[in-house]
Amino acid sequence: MIAATDLKKYFGAVAAVDGVTFTAGDGQVTGLLGPNGAGKTTTLRMLYGVMRPDSGTIEVDHIDATKHPRDAQARLGVLPDLAGLYPRLTAREQVRYYGELHGLESGLLEERTTELLRTLDLMHLADRRSAGYSHGERTKVAIARALVHEPQNVLLDEPTNGLDVMSTRAVRAIIRRLKAEGRCVLFSSHVMQEVSALCDSIVVIAGGRVVAHGTPDELRAKAGYDSLEDAFVALAGSGEPR
Amino acid sequence: MKRPGPVPRWARQVRVVLVKELVDSFRDKRALVSILLSILVGPLITGFMMNRIADRQKDADDVRIPIVGARNAPALVQWLSQQSGVSVAIGPGDPEQAVRDQTEYVVLVVPPDYAADFRSSRPASIKVVADGARADTQGQVQRVQRLLAQYSAEIGALRLIGRGVSPAAATPLKVEEVEVSTTQQRAAKLLSVIPLMVLLAAFTGAMQLATDATAGERERGSLEALLVNPVPRGALALGKVMASALAGMLAVMVTAGLCTALLRFIPLQELGMRFRFGTPHMVGLMAAALPVCLLTASVQSCVATLAKSFKEAQTYMGILILAPMIIGVMGTLYPIDNQPWMYGVPLLGQYVLLTSVLGGYAPGPLAFLVAAVVCVLTAGLLLRATVALLNNERIVFGR
Numbered sequence: 001m002i003a004a005t006d007l008k009k010y011f012g013a014v015a016a017v018d019g020v021t022f023t024a025g026d027g028q029v030t031g032l033l034g035p036n037g038a039g040k041t042t043t044l045r046m047l048y049g050v051m052r053p054d055s056g057t058i059e060v061d062h063i064d065a066t067k068h069p070r071d072a073q074a075r076l077g078v079l080p081d082l083a084g085l086y087p088r089l090t091a092r093e094q095v096r097y098y099g100e101l102h103g104l105e106s107g108l109l110e111e112r113t114t115e116l117l118r119t120l121d122l123m124h125l126a127d128r129r130s131a132g133y134s135h136g137e138r139t140k141v142a143i144a145r146a147l148v149h150e151p152q153n154v155l156l157d158e159p160t161n162g163l164d165v166m167s168t169r170a171v172r173a174i175i176r177r178l179k180a181e182g183r184c185v186l187f188s189s190h191v192m193q194e195v196s197a198l199c200d201s202i203v204v205i206a207g208g209r210v211v212a213h214g215t216p217d218e219l220r221a222k223a224g225y226d227s228l229e230d231a232f233v234a235l236a237g238s239g240e241p242r
Numbered sequence: 243m244k245r246p247g248p249v250p251r252w253a254r255q256v257r258v259v260l261v262k263e264l265v266d267s268f269r270d271k272r273a274l275v276s277i278l279l280s281i282l283v284g285p286l287i288t289g290f291m292m293n294r295i296a297d298r299q300k301d302a303d304d305v306r307i308p309i310v311g312a313r314n315a316p317a318l319v320q321w322l323s324q325q326s327g328v329s330v331a332i333g334p335g336d337p338e339q340a341v342r343d344q345t346e347y348v349v350l351v352v353p354p355d356y357a358a359d360f361r362s363s364r365p366a367s368i369k370v371v372a373d374g375a376r377a378d379t380q381g382q383v384q385r386v387q388r389l390l391a392q393y394s395a396e397i398g399a400l401r402l403i404g405r406g407v408s409p410a411a412a413t414p415l416k417v418e419e420v421e422v423s424t425t426q427q428r429a430a431k432l433l434s435v436i437p438l439m440v441l442l443a444a445f446t447g448a449m450q451l452a453t454d455a456t457a458g459e460r461e462r463g464s465l466e467a468l469l470v471n472p473v474p475r476g477a478l479a480l481g482k483v484m485a486s487a488l489a490g491m492l493a494v495m496v497t498a499g500l501c502t503a504l505l506r507f508i509p510l511q512e513l514g515m516r517f518r519f520g521t522p523h524m525v526g527l528m529a530a531a532l533p534v535c536l537l538t539a540s541v542q543s544c545v546a547t548l549a550k551s552f553k554e555a556q557t558y559m560g561i562l563i564l565a566p567m568i569i570g571v572m573g574t575l576y577p578i579d580n581q582p583w584m585y586g587v588p589l590l591g592q593y594v595l596l597t598s599v600l601g602g603y604a605p606g607p608l609a610f611l612v613a614a615v616v617c618v619l620t621a622g623l624l625l626r627a628t629v630a631l632l633n634n635e636r637i638v639f640g641r
Contacts, residue, residue, distance in 0.1 A: 050469045051635050073472040080470055084463030088269040089262075100258040101471040103251060129269075142467065 001026050001184050002047060002153055007056035009042050016042045018208035020056075024186040024201070026152070029179050031195040032188040034205035035236055040188040041081045043205065044157050047186070048078045060153060074102065077151035079159055083142035087131040091122050094130065095145045102149040109148070116144040119177075121170065136167030143174060154178050156187035160194060172198060192229045206236040252477040259473075259481025263455050264488065273450035280446035281493050284439030285500035291435055292504070305382050308333040308340075311352035315360070315368075318352070321393055328389070337371045347379035348372045348386050363401060436501045437596035438570030440494055440531050441589065444538045445563045447493020451486035452542035456628075457555035465638060475632040479625055483540045490535035498527045526604050530595035533614035537588055538562075540624035547631045550640060569593050580605070585612045588620050 002024045009017040017039040024030035032040050045051040047058055049069040058065040058072070065072035085094055092113055099109040117126050120140045125133065130141060139159065147154065156175070160168045175198055178185050189195050195202055196216050204212040204219065212219055212235045216228055223231035267273055310333030312319045323330045334340040337349035351369035359366035368390065372383045399409035459465045468478065505519050542559060549555035569590055580598065585591040585605075591613035598604050631637045 045466075048470050050466055050638065070472040070474065073470060076470065078467070078470040080466045082463035082466040084465075084467065086262075086266055086464060087462070088266050093262075093265075097258070097262050098471060101255055101473050103254065145467075146470075 001059075001061055002155075002186060003057075003059040004043070004047060005057045005059075007043060007046055007053045007058070009039075009046060009051065010054050015208050017046070017053075020205065020208070020210050022203045022210060022213055024153075024184050026184045027179060027182045028200040029175055029185045029187070029198050031199035031202045032186060032205060033190070033192075033195050033202050033232065033236075034188075035190060038205045038236070039208040040190075040205055041157055042208075044155055044186075044188060045081070048076055048080065048155050049073050050080070074149070075152050077146040077149070077154045079139070079143050079146050079156040081157045083139070085130040085133070085138055085141055088129055090127050090129055091117060091125045091133075091141045091144070092127060094141055095148050098145040099148040104149060112148055112150070113144075116147060120144050120174070136163050136170075139163060139167065140170065143171070147178075151183070153184045154186070156185070158188055158190070160189070160191065168194075192232055196228045204232065204235050211235050252474055255473045255477040256481040256484065259478055260485045260488075263451060263482055263485035267451045267454055267485070267489065270450070270454065273454065276450055277447055277489070277493060281443060281496045281500075284436075284443060284497045285504055288433075288435050288439060288501045289504045289507075292433075305329075305385050306331055307348065307350055307386060308337075308346050309350040309352060310334070310337055311354065311356070314352040314354055314356040315366075318368075318393060322389060325389060337369075341371050341373050344373075344376070347376065348383050350386070433505075433600045434570075434574055434597060436498075436600060437593050438566065438573070439501060440498050440527065440596055441534065441566035441570070441593060442563065443493040443497035444490045444531065444535045445542075445559075445566060448486040448490030448535060448539040448542055449559050449563075451489045452482075452539055453546045453552060453555045453559060455482040455486065456543050456546040457549050457552045460638070460640065461552045469632070469638065475629045476625075479543065479628045479632060483536070483543050483621070483625055483628070486543060487535045487539035490538050491532050494531045494535060495528070498524070498531065502527070523599055523602075526599035526610075527596060529610045530592050530599060530613065533617040534589065534592045536621040537617045537624075540621040540628070544624045544628045544631070547628050547637065565589055566593075573597065582609075585609045586616050588613075588617050591616065 004023075005021050007017050007020040008015065020039070020043050022030075032043065034040050042051065046053045047060075047065070049065060049072060053066065060072040061075050063072050063075070086097075089097070095113045095116060096109060099113065104112070114126075117123050120143065122137070122140055122144060125137060125141070130138065133141065143156070143159070156171075159171050159175075163171065172194075175185055175187065179200075187198075199216065201215060202213070202219055203210055212222060214222065219235065220226060220228055220231045223234040225231040225234060304327045306329045307322060308331045309319060309322075312330070312332065319330055322328055333349050333351070334346060337346070337351055340346040341349060349371040351371060353367060353369070356366045356368065370383070370386060370390070372386075373379070398412065402409045402412055459468065469475075502519050502524065542562060545558045545562065546555035549558055566589060570593070573593060580594055584594045591609075595605070595610060595613055
């Protein structure tokens with residue numbers, strides 16, 4: 001479970017995130033929806049501990065993440081905005097590196113690495129260096145290394161951005177699986193169909209603020225539109241809660 | 243019974259980072275080639291320089307003296323040809339042109355009135371034609387001049403005895419040169435290129451890994467993902483610095499090993515040195531040079547973390563490497579007399595220690611300890627600075 005309360009982050013005089021509050025529950029997929037530059041990535045970066053909020057609190061499974069960032073991070077699996085791989089390491093080695101940093105014991109680590117690579121259909125790349133991977137393959141390896149320690153909470157920053165249909169489906173399948181396992185999944189997107197197809201709960205962000213929060217149906221009702229896309233444009237476009 | 247406590251989590255993470263960086267960089271062919279080249283350049287330059295110096299010295303011992311007008315001074319010519327290592331030849335038609343063309347390095351010209359002057363005990367003139375601008379033949383020219391002075395003194399002494407005067411009366415001064423430097427110290431002056439090469443290896447060996455693990459990590463976009471792991475920034479920085487320090491140490495050991503191995507093949511005896519390089523010298527070199535790798539790795543990591551791109555980091559590396567070069571050049575131009583404070587200055591201390599070890603008059607263990615501790619402390623400060631940079635969002639996200 002992840003709870004953000006009144007998060008604020010300024011870059012100079014610009015408020016990138018200006019009072020974001022929401023909760024993402026276990027066994028649920030929460031979507032962070034917003035146009036480019038709305039503050040999605042900055043919000044996520046504060047949640048996964050690579051940026052400090054100027055004010056506000058973050059709780060990860062009831063751990064105060066601003067006071068105990070490493071303890072909180074141990075409970076997070078993250079596909080960050082910048083998820084570069086090491087070109088000279090194989091897929092297996094990338095996943096193993098993160099598992100070792102999490103302190104996994106080697107027998108268990110090998111088992112999980114193989115299992116993850118199999119689930120994500122990456123076995124053919126397991127022992128090949130990542131220099132020549134496609135974008136989709138790189139994203140899947142980055143997801144695999146984020147999940148190696150079986151985190152209770154999974155944060156994905158635009159996971160399907162730039163992926164082809166097959167890879168997009170694979171990523172969606174992972175998200176559904178994580179939900180079925182009772183994990184808390186939070187992902188950001190600016191793609192409407194994706195959010196409506198996957199999410200139990202949607203947080204619409206615009207101009208660094210939460211402009212709406214609810215189930216897809218609730219959002220449609222709130223905006224007074226049948227299509228979620230119209231609802232989104234109406235909600236996000238105003239930049240102010242209605 | 244006290245049992246050792248378990249290895250702390252951060253220490254295991256340091257090891258994980260260290261191993262990963264080493265594996266990663268040893269697969270980097272470009273990096274390996276550049277490290278290999280930088281390791282080989284030192285010994286090659288050393289071997290080349292030593293060989294040339296030895297050759298030149300050998301040339302000075304064996305001199306060939308072309309003489310124009312040898313007929314005018316048969317006694318002198320005979321005396322010269324009796325000296326060891328000297329051979330006499332017939333001089334060229336135009337001595338000055340021959341020396342200018344560098345076909346001869348020196349020519350003796352005996353004028354026709356030599357014999358008459360000599361017989362009547364007037365100073366008989368003799369010309370030594372040489373090119374003072376040529377550094378490579380100076381030794382030989384000096385040898386010729388010394389031989390002539392010696393001949394002159396011998397004849398002078400004989401003439402005095404012939405007139406019933408003791409030659410001692412004509413020698414008011416007896417100049418004795420007391421050489422205080424040991425032969426090994428003189429050798430060290432010639433060997434001063436080795437400390438420079440060893441210090442350079444500490445920079446070049448660590449450089450590629452230090453840049454790749456910091457500026458490279460960010461440029462590849464893998465830094466943000468790495469920072470999401472529950473690892474203290476200090477452990478990340480320490481792992482990376484240790485990995486590049488190990489690479490630097492490897493370069494230092496290979497460079498020192500090859501340079502000193504070369505000494506066996508170089509005719510050092512012909513330089514008038516009895517230089518014996520043994521295990522204690524090698525231990526001394528390592529004790530002086532290995533701690534400096536921690537310093538080079540941490541300063542390079544810190545600077546490369548600060549750089550906005552991999553390219554920019556490489557530019558900074560080029561500037562950093564000037565530090566040992568300046569010390570090396572200064573050390574060659576102005577012979578460094580060891581002052582105790584020098585051990586407390588990173589790099590300079592190591593340079594002085596290395597030179598001393600090669601000179602065979604290594605200072606006590608305290609000097610090594612002081613120099614090493616200063617290195618480790620400076621490295622620690624730089625590590626803290628790197629951690630501060632990794633905690634800076636502007637640096638991590640390049641704003």
